[in-house]
Amino acid sequence: MRRLRSSYLLPLLVHLCTGADWCYQTQVLCDGHCKGPDRWREVHPECGNNRQSPINIVTKKTKLDERLTPFKFSGYQNVFDSTIRNNGHSVQVNIPVPATVSGGNLGETYKAVQFHLHWGTDGGPGSEHTIDGEQYPMELHIVHMKQRYNKLEDALKDPSGVAVLGFFYEESSSTNKKYDQLTHSLRSVQNANGNTTLRRISLNQLILSEGNMTNYYRYDGSLTTPGCTEAVVWTLFENPIPLDREQLRVFSSLKFHDGKAMVGTFRPVQPLNKRAVYRSGGAAVLTSATLLFVSIMTTFVLSHLN
Template identity: 45%
Template sequence: MTGCIFVAHFALPSSVRLCGGGLPTTYKAVQFHLHWGEEQQPGSEHSVDGERYPMELHIVHIKEQYSSLQEAESDTTGIAALAFFFEVTSEPNKHFDRVIEALGRVRYQGNSSTILGFRLADIILPASKLSYYRYSGSLTTPGCDQIVVWTVFHQTLPISQKQLALVTRQLLYRTEKPMTGVFRPMQNLNRRIVFTSVKSDGVRALPGLITLFLCFFCAFGQQR
């Protein structure tokens, strides 16, 4: 894949750690960002059983020994990304309004702003309600290197059609056109093995993931 994909990055505190659940080591948070399509069109970078969603959230982490995302890119498992799908609902996601408002303050490339008092845990489901897919894959922005441990969650996050429209209209290219279609086209599986969690008395396939995310979301709850 060539060319550029512009996305708004929300910086996260590196004190947040991600470990266990089959991950090769401990990772620290770097940022989260969103991918979306045209208004009322699919914009997710993953699909489940052929179904795509209007928007996808990525929470990006790097191995704790690295000082930057660029440094982690030299490692085949240097990056761990969590992916959540958004699904359109009749009721708005009130907690997500904070993110939408922030996007409205960074309409052009190079702009920056701060979300005061925001907790990422407010827009993500409790760990006990999550199940997921896990596979080794690539970055979805150039140069798309095979260096990411992906965790893609089954459960979707709500967003109203009005909220989604605000997201797709607010960021602008230098031409003043809305920044839409900011996602990588669907790629072939290319013999990658995709694991899935199975809930019964606990989590199978990747034991310890529930503990991993309980710690993760607790850490986010303490950050401001």
């Protein structure tokens, strides 16, 4: 597993703001007319509240929660056509087929609404969330809302109305063929507001399989773009999705509203403010057990050498 360290971090979610009043830090460096992440609260006061995302997950401080059982997915295997759009801050794909997730202590069923991504520069550090201070090249967010709501705006009025499944990416030496349609479509949406049809894709295709989805982290947070609404149940999966360097770099060919290269599309990590971060049973526990085993074996070997 390859991670990249950065001083910037974690997630972003649904793009509900269409104005040019806020921007990412990479845009501030080039143009001073927009407000970067440290000034988002001037645009939307909720961006300065106490339950903001993304965060840095310190694995040794996470709490094991036996209620974080495997998810139940429905419709994730359905193949669909949709529009992929450069919204000036990311690329977004609406999900036009019924697809839901339940279980995992979500409390109720959530339906998929859209997915989008966050990335760095030419495959460099770019995920929104970080793990133990380390940042992956890119992060996928599949956005869901409670099934009983018809509009995302209504779900955002509920403190747990939105559930986002987040996936990290890591650089691989081989091409991920399942991402060919997505990465090829980016050539047609390089400019802001550009869109094209993304054909025959499924959510399962994006996340590869459900077999790597039993190890994950959970916390309560917010959207990662203005208005930063604190209505999100976050699930971040531990196992990253592999893409080769060129597949990661192609996202940096897109352009912001101002025509500059769309790079560094992530919000810096936010204070945890006494929130708890929970983990499912899995690698975080196995890692500790492995370290304990190695320590015991080392002590045993050394004692027999003396």
